[in-house]
Amino acid sequence: MKKQVIGLLVILFLLSACGLSPAEQAILTSTSITPTSAAWTKTPAATPTSTQIPSPTFTLTPTVTFTPTVTFTPTITATPTFAFPSVTVNKQAHCRYGPAVAYLHAADLAVGDAGKVRERAVYSNWLRIKFDKLEYQCWVAPSVVDLVGDISNIVKTTPNLQTIGSNQYGPPHNVTAVRNGDQVTINWEQMVMSVDKDRGYFIEAFVCQNGFLLWWTFSYPDQYSTSYTVKDESGCSAPSYGQLYAVEKHGYSQPFDIPWPAP
Structure with a gap:
């Protein structure tokens, strides 16, 4: 034991000579003197905790791509202009x-x-x-x-006599019709008209001849003739009929339906 103390003193002397700090000397002294120093358990240095802020994770939202709606554009077909003959x-x-x-x-x-x-x-x-x-x-x-030019596509029509002008006299009066075999005679009362306006009378009828119903027209140039006879037979699929107009220079009167006698 005495020898150990002497040895320790020698060591301390040498260390002091070498310029060790008192703290270093204390560490060496405690290590050498403490009997249980050999049994000390080394405490591991604490692992530093990272204070790094984690980078945020970005979730990409896909961009919505709109599909354009296809708009139908009709094809315009030119309509040919009709050329009148x-x-x-x-x-x-x-x-x-x-x-x-x-x-x-x-x-x-x-x-x-x-x-x-x-x-x-x-x-x-x-x-x-x-x-x-x-x-x-x-x-x-x-x-x-x-x-x-070609007239086959031209529309067919009948004239509207009431659109021509204004007749101031009106239709004929006291119109009669009598049959004698296949002859029908139409009679009416004279329509008195001024000379400058007088254009007589107009008859439009459908008469039966040779088994066909024929369109028939006749006119007198003045007011003085007041009777007309036309051939009208039996044997057609539709009855004969006719109308009588008074005519003056401005146009036609309203028609008078002729009381047509059956065959």
């Missing part, structure tokens, strides 16, 4: 308010007058023309014009 007058003639010579005169035509076909007659082959020189349409026989 053209005519040129080839002889001096009359243009009338209906499709037969019995109708009231509408205008005079001269060679070279031009126009367009607008309508065709239902019961004859006459054409309703809009002549360049006239503000209105009127009817002509196809024989008095030279035609260029």
Whole structure:
């Protein structure tokens, strides 16, 4: 024991000579002197806790891509413009308010007058023309014009006599009809009209001849003839009938239904 103390003193002396600090000397002294120092358990140095802030995790939201709606664009098909057939007058003639010579005169035509076909007659082959020189349409026989174009698609029509003008006298009075075999005679009372306005009378009828119901027109040029006879047979699928008009220069009266006698 004494030897150990002496040894320790020597060591302390040497350390002091080497310039160890008092703290270092104390550590060495406690290590050497404490009998249980060899049994000390080394306490591990504390592991430092990281204070690093974790990086945030970003969740990507997908961008919505809109699918465009397809809008149907219709294809425009051009509608062809209809070309009315053209005519040129080839002889001096009359243009009338209906499709037969019995109708009231509408205008005079001269060679070279031009126009367009607008309508065709239902019961004859006459054409309703809009002549360049006239503000209105009127009817002509196809024989008095030279035609260029196809009339097969032209609409067929009948004239409306009430649209021509205002008749101030009204329809004929006391109209009768009698049959004698296949002859029907129509009679009426004279319609007194002024000379400048007097254009007589007009008859439109459907009569039976040779088994066919024929469209029939007739006119008197003045007020003084008040009777007319027409052939009308039996044997047609529909009954005959007719209408009588008084005519003055402004147009036609309302029609009077002829009391047609059966065969």
